[in-house]
Amino acid sequence: MRKTRIAIVGAGLAATPHALALNELNDEVEVAGVVGRSPERLARFASTYGFPVSESFNAVLNDPCIDAVLVLTPPYTHLELVEQVAAARKHVLLEKPLDISMPRAERVVEACRAAGVQLGVVFQNRFRPAVQRLAALVTNGALGPLAYAGVDLRWWRPQSYYDEPGRGTYARDGGGVLMTQAIHSLDILMWLAGEVSSVVAATATTALHSMEAEDFASAALTFESGAAGHLLATTAAYPGFPERIELIGVNGTAVLEGGHLRVFFHDGRVDHFHDPSSSGFGAKPMDFSHTAHRDLLQDFFAAIREDRAPLATGDDALRVQRFIERITNDTGHRQ
Template sequence: MAKKWGFGIVGCGSIADTHIAALKDIPGAKLVGVSSRGEERAAKTGEREGCFWTTDYKELLARPDIDVICITTSSGSHAAIGLDAVKAGKHVIVEKPIAMTAESAWELVRAARTKGVKLAVISQSRFAEDYQAVRKAIDQNAIGRLLLAEVSLPFYRTQAYYDSADWRGTVREDGGALMNQGIHPIDLLLWFGGDVTTVFGKTATQTHRMEAEDLGLAILQFKSGAFGTIMASTSFQPGFPSTLRLYGEKGTIRVQGYTIEHWTAEGMERPELAKAGDFGGAADPKAISSAYHRMQLADMIEAIEQDRDPAVTGEDGYRAVRLIETIYRSSKEGREIRL
């Protein structure tokens, strides 16, 4: 009989429900326990799922029947909880961002390497069929040398969203449109474009009462010589899907949300793909499918069983945070930054 891998979830907010739904669809996974600082929320989730619950996540880390910890708390706590989980010998899946600073992200990556456990950061967009097809086109040089890569995230969040918790919209605990929402297309940009050498960024808070930015812009140059642009906002009503545009010497690919809207790729016909579900989230952060989370959590199990790196590594999470941190620094200093 195949092993059932035990999962513990730290944090019982709305994104934890996405992880719980995903785990139910993975035959080799079992939810063993959950934790939340609030007793009522922890008890409600644990009793609903028929699993152990606690207000102290370290009780989950002490359980030998938990192999993997999913961290679904507020962003500012990801690194510290992740370090505790790694030191306890658990494999770790961290919701984005992996940490709020590149320094703390790298500390977590280094700790996981030293301990010999798997570390992954949630970037479920990579598992969508359309983005997998784009990756294949890049690998096969079907659009030729990349000239320009653009990502745009014209999302909308109400003031009530930021007022719903004291940590929302703060620099230390949540981040703004780049670190919170924009990190998904930024991860895709790095996945397709590779390492970045220079960054010029601008940020602003235009329509919300909050500490962090609700608009972030950047012009990049990749190591390959290609250029890139980033736009992320939570101010644009009513909210629209993110877009990715890749312009190469031989062709162009444009994706809106999770759907390819243009495909010119040498030797590759436009893929006809069955959808796992609309991801959503442009105007409502709770309106997302668990399908791609399921794929990523299943990948973590395979990575453990096959002793390979997860599809989205801690290093990938570090690179995204480092880029966003550099955009912030560039905006503050008013100059281009070389990485």
């Protein structure tokens, strides 16, 4: 099997788990080069993980031996980068969110569709073992039709996190806790429970943070299936707690807290599954295993070889981003 050759654009905070994962997958992928805006950070990143530094982004685009590009830059840069990568007929794996607004996000997806290249999105939580187990329960009907589906995400980020230039702004990130942190859990929620038909929401910036976008959001939901639901998301809950996803079906209730899944069936059976990996819910955003990133990358490379869609697609990202923008626009938090 020929190795997939991939280039990395961006060597910031999000690049570390990808780098660790790519080195574990070196029997099936080759990192052809890394590009970034900061020469010092780029050199440090490339040296740490043994990756070559590319001459330029244009050199990546013009290299016919590069199959795909992993885009790990801030959200507001995504559209222009993806358009160029897709035009060069290279597959795209993109860090979430797609971009900072729905029109730009839709153009990201359309650029890849028009070019006939795969677009994968870094929703690595889909690959966590407890989430996979929960997804199997829904898919095989073990829980029965859902009556309720909800997310509680009570995380903590100190003010120093938002003091980084552009953090928590609409111009750079496209939003706050919903777009940057809760988007992963909301992706899982909509993946398992389906589209949301109605939302009654509230958002706020609490006294714990000085930032432009929201650090708190809550909503009462109704899904198209008729199931009820709710959302609570914040980065103001010190010291941070594992996120919780709860599904109530006619046959039982499943509660996922971090990597701990408990399922309580009406017939008296109780199923427990525990994955000890964290999700970065406290003051250290990158305090989690790279294993889920490795599995996501492996699925993306397989999708390229097999000419199929990856597990987490651009359309999946559009769905959850449309839901997020609906909340922030309807509550008036995003002007």
